Amino acid sequence: MESYVSHRSRLWLYILVGLVIFYLVAPSLIVIPTSFSSSRSLSFPPPDFSLRWYRGFFGEEKWLAATWVSLRVAFGTMIVATITGVAASYALHVSGFRLNNMVRATLISPLAVPSILIAIGIFFVYARIGGLLNTIPGIIFAHCVVAMPFVILTMSAGFNSYDMTQEMVARSLGANRFKAFRTVTLPQLKFSVVTSMLLAFLVSFDELIISLMISSGPVATLPRVTFATLRDDVDPTLAAASTLMLIVTTVPPLVLHIVTSRAKRKDRRHAG
Amino acid sequence: MAQAAVLQSPSGSSKTIRLEQNREALEKDKRAEARVMFHLTVPALVIVGLLMVAPIAWLLSMSFVAPDGQLSLENYRLFFAEPVYRDMFLNTFKIAFIVTVLCLLLGYPVAYLLAITPAPWSGLLMLAVLMPFWTSTLVRTFSWLIILQRNGLVNSALVGAGLVERPIPLVHNMTGTIIGMVHIMVPFLILPLYASMKAIDGNLMRAAANLGSSPAHAFARVYLPLSMPGLVAGTIMVFVMCLGFYITPALLGGGKVKMIAQRIEESLSLYATWGPAAALAVLLLLMTALCLGLSLMLVRRLTPEV
Numbered sequence: 001m002e003s004y005v006s007h008r009s010r011l012w013l014y015i016l017v018g019l020v021i022f023y024l025v026a027p028s029l030i031v032i033p034t035s036f037s038s039s040r041s042l043s044f045p046p047p048d049f050s051l052r053w054y055r056g057f058f059g060e061e062k063w064l065a066a067t068w069v070s071l072r073v074a075f076g077t078m079i080v081a082t083i084t085g086v087a088a089s090y091a092l093h094v095s096g097f098r099l100n101n102m103v104r105a106t107l108i109s110p111l112a113v114p115s116i117l118i119a120i121g122i123f124f125v126y127a128r129i130g131g132l133l134n135t136i137p138g139i140i141f142a143h144c145v146v147a148m149p150f151v152i153l154t155m156s157a158g159f160n161s162y163d164m165t166q167e168m169v170a171r172s173l174g175a176n177r178f179k180a181f182r183t184v185t186l187p188q189l190k191f192s193v194v195t196s197m198l199l200a201f202l203v204s205f206d207e208l209i210i211s212l213m214i215s216s217g218p219v220a221t222l223p224r225v226t227f228a229t230l231r232d233d234v235d236p237t238l239a240a241a242s243t244l245m246l247i248v249t250t251v252p253p254l255v256l257h258i259v260t261s262r263a264k265r266k267d268r269r270h271a272g
Numbered sequence: 273m274a275q276a277a278v279l280q281s282p283s284g285s286s287k288t289i290r291l292e293q294n295r296e297a298l299e300k301d302k303r304a305e306a307r308v309m310f311h312l313t314v315p316a317l318v319i320v321g322l323l324m325v326a327p328i329a330w331l332l333s334m335s336f337v338a339p340d341g342q343l344s345l346e347n348y349r350l351f352f353a354e355p356v357y358r359d360m361f362l363n364t365f366k367i368a369f370i371v372t373v374l375c376l377l378l379g380y381p382v383a384y385l386l387a388i389t390p391a392p393w394s395g396l397l398m399l400a401v402l403m404p405f406w407t408s409t410l411v412r413t414f415s416w417l418i419i420l421q422r423n424g425l426v427n428s429a430l431v432g433a434g435l436v437e438r439p440i441p442l443v444h445n446m447t448g449t450i451i452g453m454v455h456i457m458v459p460f461l462i463l464p465l466y467a468s469m470k471a472i473d474g475n476l477m478r479a480a481a482n483l484g485s486s487p488a489h490a491f492a493r494v495y496l497p498l499s500m501p502g503l504v505a506g507t508i509m510v511f512v513m514c515l516g517f518y519i520t521p522a523l524l525g526g527g528k529v530k531m532i533a534q535r536i537e538e539s540l541s542l543y544a545t546w547g548p549a550a551a552l553a554v555l556l557l558l559m560t561a562l563c564l565g566l567s568l569m570l571v572r573r574l575t576p577e578v
Contacts, residue, residue, distance in 0.1 A: 009487075013381055013384070013385060014385070016381050017381050017382050017385045017397075020378045020379075020381065020382050020458070021382070021397070021400045021401075023378070023455065024400065024401065024403070024404050024455065024458060024459070025400050025403055025404065027412065027415045027416060027419055027455065028403070028404060028407045028411060028412050028415055029415075030415045030418055030419060030425075031411060031414060031415050031418070034418055041423075042417075042418050042421065043423065044418055044419070044424065044425050080319075083315075084315040084316040084319060085316055087312040087313070087315065087316065088312060088313040088315070088316035088317070090309075090312060091309040091310055091311075091312035091313045092313060094309055095305065095306040095309035095310055096302075096306060097306045097307075097309070097310045099310075103310075103313050103317060106317065106320055106321065106325065107313075107316055107317070107320055109320070109324070109325075110320060110324055112560065112564060113324065113328070113557065113560070114513075114515070114516025114533065114556055114557070114560060115516065115518070116516055116518050116532075116533040116536055116537065116553075116556075117328065117331070117516075117536075117553050117556065117557060118323075118324055120327075120331070120536060120537075120540060120549065120553060121323065121324055121326075121327025121328055121330075121331060122323050122324075122327065123540075124327050124330065124331075124546075125322065125323060125326070125327050141319060141323060142323060144319050145319060145320055145323045145324050148316060148319065148320055152316075202406070206408045206409070206410075208409070208410055208519055209518050209519070209533075212537070213537075223408070223410050226410055226414075227410060227519070227523075230410075230413075230414060230417070230523055231522075231523070234417070238414060239414075239418075242408075242410070242411040242414050242415075245408050245410070245411050246407060246408065246411050249406055249407060249408050249411075250403070250406050250407060253406045254406075257399075
């Protein structure tokens, strides 16, 4: 909507929004300078520059192990949630099965259910069946539950803007269904798939509440160890850990955002 | 049937039969394909069904079992009998309410500017709104701990400016919890609100101005009602998500701020009893479902018919 009110009379709005945006963006960044502090306390601004807390992070078994666990879990979640999620959204899109709506609602529902409930539910199941509590596969399956809605929603949007007759054409030319999907549909939906993978990875890498219930000891995830450390003794190693988490969770989406918007612009130019 | 009837001729009843068979076969084929395709949803359904739907159903049944193993409402009766629970509920609702109101006050202007700003700027603004979304809740909560602590940024500024004599407690209490939660929830209000504002036809505001409305009047009578669906959806979403918050109150509340989610976790980890935890879980789920249902209903009612 174009505005008919002059910028000057709207100055208060700009200032107000500027303040809110500052409130939203600035605090998250404060961990970065704090992590380079030379001081033992979490003072800001830091008195002097040093890398001692990064040396602390990379020198301590607890942090390294947790980082490695988190990366493996997030990678596993990315693979499992994306494959099962893409398969499910493809099926939901092409088949007119009468239970479709119910299936879709079920797969998206983890988004609406408070995580603490999902967490205690999974804890109960794992405590009963055994073999999955405090294991990497156990955490991966658990994280797939919360990552699933993101994959389904992203892929559904992708399939909705995709012309399915192309796959029909491929099949009428002799490709079987899987080959048609792999060679015709999938390449055109690559942005949706990459976005799904990224979201699944991030949801898992960031997940804390479920991990609190089902991951401990040698398979404690990075957020879990961070949370425990935050509760017990706060030191700037946490700032180093937080900065690394910040980089892992912020840089890839930013890169993807830039790449997709550039690709879309290119597509538009070609179309126009 | 109609097609078959048209094609029916005195000599060609066999043709009709073949057509019938053909159609039946086609439909059977379609059903078979739907079934095959449906199998592709099974792995995803098994994960979500086994790890979320089934345990929640079990929690529901567990909440009606008293400590002595008898079927009863004992776990729910505790909520009314014990002041600990009453305080915890009141606390949860109070925090959720305050956070929602603050999100509304902070989020509405941002969504509004986002909706009326032209392309390059709105993209940048959107990025600023989405950035916290991508940032770990834990990292953001930790940041607030640094900023709000006794000798943190805010307190040194306040003391330095002579506004307060000694540092005021901003964290490990309700204040810190609310500041941290609002920070996390504001984008959840902005996004649905922005979606519904984006759909408002700007000419309506111009028409109102043309008919003699002041900008403020036109906003109150035209823009605000049209943005209502997004406003209601966003507000209820924020409120509901606040009810189930765990991380922020646990870290910024300093053990003093108790909300439902923490209580559930505690009754499991400290007392190892499923009954009260299950009852609380069912209650939280029920409130979530009710709020979301209410939101759907209100949004449908408030959306102007075109």
